[in-house]
Amino acid sequence: MSVSAGMVPGRKSQVKVGSFGRFVLVSVIVTSLILLSVSLIRTNSASNYASESNESINGPIHSANFHNRRVKLPEQNVLSKSLEERNGLPPRNLDLYPSLPKDHVVIVLYVHNRPQYLKVVIDSLSRVEGINETLLIVSHDGYFKEMNKIVEGVKFCRVKQIFAPYSPHIFNDSFPGVSPEDCRDKDNASEKKCKGNPDQYGNHRSPKIVSLKHHWWWMMNTVWDGLDETKDLLGHILFIEEDHFIFPNAYRNLQLLIKLKPEKCSSCFAVNLAPWDVKSRGEGISQLVAERMGNVGYSFDRMVWKKIHNKAKGFCYFDEYNWDITMWSQVYPSFGSPVYTLRGPRSSAVHFGKCGLHQGQGDKDACLDDSSINIEVQNDDRVVNISPKWDVFFYDHQAGYKAGFKGWGGWGDERDHQLCLDFASMYHQSLPT
Incomplete structure (x- = not known):
């Protein structure tokens, strides 16, 4: 309340308030109380809304501010920063494919530097029935002009490139690449x-060895929880590599x-296009087949990804590249139950080639497989060859890595763990713990 000229300390006010003045005073007080109540309601509602928004049923909160505050990633160079900016670009070919079916399955293809293989994979994908109905995400480990050019030529579907x-x-003289002060060999x-x-x-x-695990883990976290196109996706995502031939x-x-998975194999965690034994067709x-x-x-969904992400420490500390x-x-094995995947009795994808994932053309000891890729595509490989009427054959016991296996090594540096x-x-x- 302001002090008027007629209100002097130590003296009583001589101002007399008439009926009209009392009416005005009461009106002001009532109006003030109403405005105060509205303000409190809005504030309380905003607080409740923020609280409810943070309780996402789809997983942890995405927070760029938290990302910058807590995670201490290596200092980026110019190329690293430019590639990270490219990751935010929208998919290409939106004009050719303005809408996608609700039941579409996103495909993620992860690559390094084997253009002779990538051309085969891209060509096989172009012949896949329904490929125009989905989004193809290509995740690059490093930046290589020829690999980039091949992907930029894709016109048969929406395509988005991301670069680790x-x-x-992409680090020539510092971690995660090789730094001058690093120990070598033994x-x-x-x-x-x-x-x-x-x-x-x-x-x-x-660095060439550890990048295998780093790229896969970065890609999984980015695709499931970082990209606008997929971070809210609940359904399945299909993952393939640059040496996987995909049948029509x-x-x-x-x-x-x-x-069919919920009905035929409710205990299955995933779906596979090929047998666990890469030599098998x-x-x-x-019958449908359930195996490791x-x-x-x-291919698996967000529920399985959350289970995998919850085991981040086990993944990151295990000495296996x-x-x-x-x-x-x-x-x-830490899931507490056998991790089965459901597949058909005939492969819809095959592994090909002799070169390992990171034996690129730019390496000193490059693996160059110039032989032609002869993969026979039969009539059964061109149409759906799975019947909903089939029952499921379970592989109860399969060879594999048993309890107590300590890993093949290559992953002992604390910097890689971090x-x-x-x-x-x-x-x-x-x-996660």
Whole structure:
């Protein structure tokens, strides 16, 4: 309340308030109380809304501010920053495919630097029935012009490229690449005054080797929890590599298997396009098959991803540079029940080629497989060859990595452990235990 000229301290006011003045005063007080009540209601409602919004049933909260505050990722160079910016670009070919069916399955193809293989895979995908109905995400480990050019030429579906911004292949003189002070091979760190922790066999890190596991883990966290196109997706995502030949019936078979899984194999965690044994083309029987999850054409949903992400520490600390062996020997067994995948009796995808994933053309000891890729595509490979009437054959006992397996090594450096954990925390408020 302001002090008027007639109100002097120590003296009583001589102002007399008439009936009209009393009316005005009461009106002001009532109006003020109403406005105050409305303000409190709005504030309380906003608080409740914020609280309800944070309680997402689809998983942890996505927070860019938290990402910048908590995760201590390596300092980026110019290329790393530019690639990370590219990851935010929308998919291409939106003008050609303005809408996608509700039941479409996103396909993620992860690649390194084998253009002679990538051309085969892209050509096989172009012949897949229904490929125009989905989004193809290509995840690059490193930046290679020829690989980029091949993907930019895709016109048969929506396509989005993402590049691992912390790939060792884009850091020439610092971690996660090779830094001058790093230990090499079986160096003694205390004697050589070098940096690094050896694996269980006494070998120090090789960036080309550790990038296998880093890329897969970064890709999984980014696709499921980081990309606008997929971070709210609840359904299945199909994952393939640059040396997986995809048959024309693969997508339609995949859709049918996903639909049949709840009824035919409720205990199955995933769907596969190929047997766990990469040399097998299937049993050729009139039954669906449930077996351990393979690494060729595997597909699972967000529920399974959340179970995998919850085992981040087990994944990141296990001394094994292969992501798939880490999953088979460390992560899946921790689920508490056999991790079955459902597939057809005839493969819809096959592994080809002689070169390993990171034996690219730019390496000193490059693996160049110039032989022609002769994969026979029969009539049964062009149409859906799975029947909803079939029952399921279960493989109860399969060979594999048993309890007590300690890993093949290559993953002993604490910096790699921390980078792996940072990838798990990029889009989450807290790291799973």
